[in-house]
Amino acid sequence: MHPLLSLSVFWLLPLALTLEEDSPLDCVPRKSVPYHRVNARLFHEEGVFNYSTMLLREDLNLLVLGAREALYALDLNDISKKHASVKWEVTEEQKTECKNKGKDPETECKNYIRILHTMEDNRMYVCGTNAFDPECDYMSYADGKLILEKKGEDGKGKCPFDPFQRYASIMVDNNLYSATSMNFLGSEPILMRSSPVSIRTEFKSSWLNEPNFVSMAQMPEGENSEQGDDDKVYLFFTETAVECDCYNKLVVSRVARVCKGDLGGKRTLQRKWTSFLKARLDCPVLESQLPYIIQDTYRWCDPQQHWKNCLFFAIFTPQSDTSDLSAVCVYQVSDISRVFAEGKYKTPVPVETSFVKWVMYSGDVPVPRPGACINNEARQAGINQSLDLPDRTLQFIKDKPLMDQAIQPVGEKPLLVRRGATFTRIVVNRVQAADGEKYHVMFIGTDEGTMLKAVNYDGEMFIIEEIQLFQPPEPIKILKFSNVTEHLYAGSENGAAQIPLASCERSLSCMDCVLARDPYCGWDKVVGKCVALSNSKSELIQSVKDGDASLCPNADPIKPMNRSIWPGGNLKLSCPSPSNVAKTSWERNSRPLTPSARLQLLQDGLLILNASDSDGGQYRCVSVERSKTDEYTATVAEYQVRIEGSDRGGHILFPQAQRDGPSVAGLQAVVGLLVVSLLVLLAWNFYKGHLPVPWNCGKKSEQTPESHEEGAVHSSVSHQEPPRPALTEDKPLMSGRDNGSSNNNHTRGEAAFSAAGDVNDAPEVNLTSLQYIDDESEI
Ligand SMILES: *[C@@H]1O[C@H](CO)[C@@H](O)[C@H](O)[C@H]1NC(C)=O
Ligand SMILES: *[C@@H]1O[C@H](CO)[C@@H](O)[C@H](O)[C@H]1NC(C)=O
Ligand SMILES: *[C@@H]1O[C@H](CO)[C@@H](O)[C@H](O)[C@H]1NC(C)=O
Numbered sequence: 001m002h003p004l005l006s007l008s009v010f011w012l013l014p015l016a017l018t019l020e021e022d023s024p025l026d027c028v029p030r031k032s033v034p035y036h037r038v039n040a041r042l043f044h045e046e047g048v049f050n051y052s053t054m055l056l057r058e059d060l061n062l063l064v065l066g067a068r069e070a071l072y073a074l075d076l077n078d079i080s081k082k083h084a085s086v087k088w089e090v091t092e093e094q095k096t097e098c099k100n101k102g103k104d105p106e107t108e109c110k111n112y113i114r115i116l117h118t119m120e121d122n123r124m125y126v127c128g129t130n131a132f133d134p135e136c137d138y139m140s141y142a143d144g145k146l147i148l149e150k151k152g153e154d155g156k157g158k159c160p161f162d163p164f165q166r167y168a169s170i171m172v173d174n175n176l177y178s179a180t181s182m183n184f185l186g187s188e189p190i191l192m193r194s195s196p197v198s199i200r201t202e203f204k205s206s207w208l209n210e211p212n213f214v215s216m217a218q219m220p221e222g223e224n225s226e227q228g229d230d231d232k233v234y235l236f237f238t239e240t241a242v243e244c245d246c247y248n249k250l251v252v253s254r255v256a257r258v259c260k261g262d263l264g265g266k267r268t269l270q271r272k273w274t275s276f277l278k279a280r281l282d283c284p285v286l287e288s289q290l291p292y293i294i295q296d297t298y299r300w301c302d303p304q305q306h307w308k309n310c311l312f313f314a315i316f317t318p319q320s321d322t323s324d325l326s327a328v329c330v331y332q333v334s335d336i337s338r339v340f341a342e343g344k345y346k347t348p349v350p351v352e353t354s355f356v357k358w359v360m361y362s363g364d365v366p367v368p369r370p371g372a373c374i375n376n377e378a379r380q381a382g383i384n385q386s387l388d389l390p391d392r393t394l395q396f397i398k399d400k401p402l403m404d405q406a407i408q409p410v411g412e413k414p415l416l417v418r419r420g421a422t423f424t425r426i427v428v429n430r431v432q433a434a435d436g437e438k439y440h441v442m443f444i445g446t447d448e449g450t451m452l453k454a455v456n457y458d459g460e461m462f463i464i465e466e467i468q469l470f471q472p473p474e475p476i477k478i479l480k481f482s483n484v485t486e487h488l489y490a491g492s493e494n495g496a497a498q499i500p501l502a503s504c505e506r507s508l509s510c511m512d513c514v515l516a517r518d519p520y521c522g523w524d525k526v527v528g529k530c531v532a533l534s535n536s537k538s539e540l541i542q543s544v545k546d547g548d549a550s551l552c553p554n555a556d557p558i559k560p561m562n563r564s565i566w567p568g569g570n571l572k573l574s575c576p577s578p579s580n581v582a583k584t585s586w587e588r589n590s591r592p593l594t595p596s597a598r599l600q601l602l603q604d605g606l607l608i609l610n611a612s613d614s615d616g617g618q619y620r621c622v623s624v625e626r627s628k629t630d631e632y633t634a635t636v637a638e639y640q641v642r643i644e645g646s647d648r649g650g651h652i653l654f655p656q657a658q659r660d661g662p663s664v665a666g667l668q669a670v671v672g673l674l675v676v677s678l679l680v681l682l683a684w685n686f687y688k689g690h691l692p693v694p695w696n697c698g699k700k701s702e703q704t705p706e707s708h709e710e711g712a713v714h715s716s717v718s719h720q721e722p723p724r725p726a727l728t729e730d731k732p733l734m735s736g737r738d739n740g741s742s743n744n745n746h747t748r749g750e751a752a753f754s755a756a757g758d759v760n761d762a763p764e765v766n767l768t769s770l771q772y773i774d775d776e777s778e779i
Pocket of ligand 1: 049050112163164493494
């Protein structure tokens with residue numbers, strides 16, 4: 001009872017807030033696709049967890065998946081088909097040693113696969129945490145088998161010790177670039193290249209200060225470069241800001257980069273990067289707030305264009321719990337590269353004895369420019385490799401690796417902002433729409449197992465849909481995209497899922513297909529279906545920028561469905577809202593229907609309670625959806641309702657479990673609305689004295705006049721009284737919490753309550769309900 005009230009408050013409150021806030025910052029997905037309608041291909045192996053390392057082997061038609069103590073080779077076209085697997089478990093000895101060092105034998109002392117890359121000879125390079133003693137190995141796929149070579153290479157500095165620590169890595173020209181901690185305690189962060197001459201970062205807080213590594217990417221900046229520049233490797237991470245003039249720790253997002261040909265210095269910076277430069281990365285979500293922190297990036301390059309046009313799509317989340325916004329910002333590589341190539345540096349200045357302030361450096365900058373790759377100009381000066389760099393340049397970069405200027409996103413604002421589930425991963429695909437233009441479609445994984453599909457149309461944020469990929473909800477830990485299969489692959493702790501880029505067939509009408517504004521889909525007039533652009537030769541109706549559904553032919557009239565009901569019975573007429581942004585309304589006999597206590601509007605239908613003869617007739621449910629250009633109306637459902645001859649004990653037709661129903665959120669809202677209407681109805685009944693005073697009547701006599709209304713509300717909720725016996729039956733979820741169970745024998749709807757009436761656990765239940773009462777007394 002009380003829990004019910006609090007639940008309804010919790011469900012309705014956010015709803016009210018989102019409705020009220022109508023802020024452009026908060027973008028609502030047009031559709032929410034529940035798990036059972038996604039038709040994802042799934043992979044999971046009994047007893048195996050942590051599927052968070054993935055390698056696409058399009059050349060072998062495989063998805064190689066790294067989990068805890070195991071690797072799998074799955075069919076790239078259908079990951080539910082397993083071609084091969086191989087175990088990589090820690091030995092008892094390793095486990096004991098790990099345990100003796102104080103780590104948990106059941107979780108930390110296992111081998112979590114963390115690194116998986118393709119080598120030039122087609123083998124794969126694999127590393128695992130290996131019971132806090134990281135190890136690497138080579139793996140090949142031959143004759144339908146995955147084979148580990150058991151080389152036992154040291155994985156220090158390549159792979160984290162701690163499976164819970166974030167890391168990043170990339171394979172470039174057969175050299176592994178890794179960003180991780182290189183010691184047991186996790187206190188020595190490095191960015192390292194493992195090559196014949198291994199190069200790494202200096203252990204200095206000005207280089208890496210308690211970092212969290214996010215991702216890495218390479219950029220072919222040496223290709224046809226007029227300056228004779230070198231290729232770069234970029235690293236995205238977060239760290240505690242050294243430059244912050246503040247008392248509290250402040251975390252900032254960074255991008256750093258190194259040159260591929262860096263060999264370190266001769267005396268200064270021996271075997272260390274001479275080209276490590278970093279800058280702050282801004283994603284201005286709201287002004288005057290703590291900076292948002294980066295969580296993942298996706299490098300997008302047009303193969304036909306210069307690398308300067310490559311983009312980094314990055315997701316950001318707040319660093320404090322005070323906000324639940326997540327954002328996508330996009331950065332152009334040329335903007336990043338310009339800051340490193342031409343920008344000013346920051347320099348530490350001692351202010352007091354132990355305090356250092358970082359300010360812009362305005363003194364002379366040595367030549368060659370500190371942190372620059374070896375280019376033609378340097379070569380002309382006789383400097384052919386980083387080993388030839390003068391000490392002055394090296395000393396400068398050793399002390400001042402931080403750029404003064406922060407990097408701003410394209411358009412200086414986010415591409416997408418969303419309130420709710422935290423963004424975890426992103427991939428981006430570019431697709432040509434029917435209008436001939438190409439659009440970036442963002443696929444964003446969240447920590448609630450959903451994936452958002454979103455586009456920014458000329459500055460307008462639009463979320464096409466939100467898809468529930470994992471059930472029960474669990475964070476998406478990895479997200480990959482294959483342009484060969486045109487499928488997305490997601491991994492979580494408990495399994496992996498594969499879905500196509502678009503499922504156009506989910507739109508059943510032209511209007512829905514066009515209002516979806518999905519660049520992958522269009523309406524085929526001839527076959528009368530929403531189909532993928534790529535599979536269709538005929539001209540399709542699509543309007544991604546405007547969502548102009550007036551292009552659609554007139555829809556076929558809806559076939560009315562017959563329903564009959566006994567007087568006094570309840571009936572639900574279903575009308576699932578075609579989208580989260582559509583509003584539905586009802587007409588009876590072609591006249592707008594006014595909701596009342598007996599005719600209740602639900603989010604997905606209409607509820608007729610205690611039907612009477614006057615309730616018969618024709619019912620029509622109409623949806624109105626606002627698109628960018630116009631408002632569109634469609635008939636969603638039509639019913640012919642007949643009232644049967646009177647029979648008091650009558651049938652009760654009540655909503656079946658939703659087969660086709662809305663998302664969980666939808667259901668919650670429905671229940672919330674139900675509860676509120678019930679409250680109103682009951683409060684009115686009490687007021688009129690139609691119903692007996694419920695069990696906690698002791699309270700009633702104490703009620704002061706001003707608390708009367710509130711008291712009535714409380715007690716009415718406590719009692720799932722006659723008006724809605726079916727509700728309890730329908731939703732056993734709630735009845736379990738009914739602390740009025742001791743009271744069941746007083747109610748008339750005994751049959752309905754019997755499902756709820758676990759009288760035996762009353763003491764426990766009462767305890768929790770007491771808390772609820774406490775909570776409410778404060779409302
Ligand atoms: C591995 O998966 C289990 C089961 O979901 C989870 O509890 C655990 O936190 C995961 N471990 C890591 C290191 O991610
Ligand atoms: C750099 O290379 C050029 C030509 O390859 C050579 O003549 C020159 O001596 C080299 N300079 C150094 C410092 O090694
Ligand atoms: C897929 O992308 C890669 C680069 O990421 C490109 O080389 C390749 O041509 C693309 N393949 C297809 C079929 O588009």
